[in-house]
Every structure is written in structure tokens, then in C-alpha cells.
Amino acid sequence: NAGVTQTPKFRVLKTGQSMTLLCAQDMNHEYMYWYRQDPGMGLRLIHYSVGEGTTAKGEVPDGYNVSRLKKQNFLLGLESAAPSQTSVYFCASSALLSGEQFFGPGTRLTVL
Amino acid sequence: SQQGEEDPQALSIQEGENATMNCSYKTSINNLQWYRQNSGRGLVHLILIRSNEREKHSGRLRVTLDTSKKSSSLLITASRAADTASYFCATDATGGETSGSRLTFGEGTQLTVNP
Numbered sequence A: 001n002a003g004v005t006q007t008p009k010f011r012v013l014k015t016g017q018s019m020t021l022l023c024a025q026d027m028n029h030e031y032m033y034w035y036r037q038d039p040g041m042g043l044r045l046i047h048y049s050v051g052e053g054t055t056a057k058g059e060v061p062d063g064y065n066v067s068r069l070k071k072q073n074f075l076l077g078l079e080s081a082a083p084s085q086t087s088v089y090f091c092a093s094s095a096l097l098s099g100e101q102f103f104g105p106g107t108r109l110t111v112l
Numbered sequence B: 001s002q003q004g005e006e007d008p009q010a011l012s013i014q015e016g017e018n019a020t021m022n023c024s025y026k027t028s029i030n031n032l033q034w035y036r037q038n039s040g041r042g043l044v045h046l047i048l049i050r051s052n053e054r055e056k057h058s059g060r061l062r063v064t065l066d067t068s069k070k071s072s073s074l075l076i077t078a079s080r081a082a083d084t085a086s087y088f089c090a091t092d093a094t095g096g097e098t099s100g101s102r103l104t105f106g107e108g109t110q111l112t113v114n115p
Helices: none
Strands: A004-007 A010-013 A019-025 A031-037 A043-051 A054-057 A065-067 A073-078 A087-094 A107-111 B005-007 B010-014 B019-024 B031-037 B043-050 B055-058 B061-066 B071-076 B085-092 B109-114
Touching: A004 A087, A019 A031, A019 A087, A019 A107, A031 A073, A043 A065, A043 A073, A073 A087, B005 B085, B010 B019, B019 B085, B019 B109, B031 B061, B031 B071, B043 B055, B043 B061, B043 B071, B071 B085
Parallel strands: A010 A107, B010 B109
Antiparallel strands: A004 A019, A019 A073, A031 A043, A031 A087, A043 A054, A065 A073, A087 A107, B005 B019, B019 B071, B031 B043, B031 B085, B055 B061, B061 B071, B085 B109
């Protein structure tokens, strides 16, 4: 079991560029999440999904879009990157009604 | 805004000592969880305590929950240098069909255990 994996691990973008972060889980979990972590601010939820084909906004959704076309994958897109989106992005998944979340290793994104 | 607030923000102790971290939250919850994050890594789940539980143990970890005060504490006994990490509390306040689907994280306590 690989658990939760994230691609890429690091990325540097210029302002205005777009990119997609990929999250994959092999635990057959229903729920998946995207968080961002900034220094001194803990984790903030960007978007989440409670099942294949469904997505919902979290605490800080602006500037991001997501898709969950397959149960095991959750994509996070930045259409026009801004320096304020420089952060470490974590994907997580959890089983239905479980509560416990399993995290990926993170993607460090820098927007210049 | 963050639901959970950890206290202290940073804690430095010697190996063998106990470490206590506190978490306060604002709304009713289904459960409260503690996670650990080593530098540069993802979070790892440590323990979950439900709203109808008052205390839970897992190895060297002891968690208490006081719903009347909306607070929780994490105690790590006989700490080791390898326990050096950031510790986060997270609250689940979701309900209904998607119960357990969302967590709100605090800002964390940075624990340093000196050898």
C-alpha cells in the first residue's frame, strides 16, 4: 500500500501560470481533501470531496479548482497562480464515517 | 478562522520529561483528534477521542477531553528526542450523512525534546 501520494513534490511557477497537483490514494477512501499550510497558520482546507464526482468548498477555495473524476484521484488546479499561493499543499483521505485522515507527503509550491 | 487553538505554541523539554499540550475549541464537536508532523513531512494521526469520552490512552500518549470547557490535552510521557515534531489538534464538527468528513486544525505546538 502506497497510501496517499502527491505529484509533484516541488514546483516553481511564475505569476499567471497554471498547474495541476495530483493526489492519489489506494485505500478505497470515500473522502479526499486538499489543504494548504503556511508558516504559523496550521492547515487550512481548500476543497474537499465526499465521493467520486462530488466536490465542495472549504475554508480558502478562491483561486483553486478541483476535480474528482475517479474515486482514487483528487486534482487541485491553479488557473492563474499568484504569489499568495506560495505554500505547502497537502492532500489527505479518509474512510466513510472514520474521522481519521491519512496525509500525503506534501507539495512545496513557490510562485514568483 | 481556526476552530482549535493550541497552547503553548512552542515547548522545549529534556528527554525523559513529560510534555503536555493543550487545545481549546469553540463549537460542539463529534470528536477531537491529535496529529503529529515531523519537519517537512505530512501529518500522521495519533489518536481520536469522541465527544462522549473523557480520556484515552495509546502507548505513551494520554488524551483528555473536557467538553464543558471545550478543551483537550495531549500528554506524552517519558519523552524521547524522536518525539520532536509539531503537534496539531483537529476537531470534527460535521454531522448527518457526511459526518466525519471535515476537520478544522489548530495552529500547532512545536515540541523540542533535547537529548
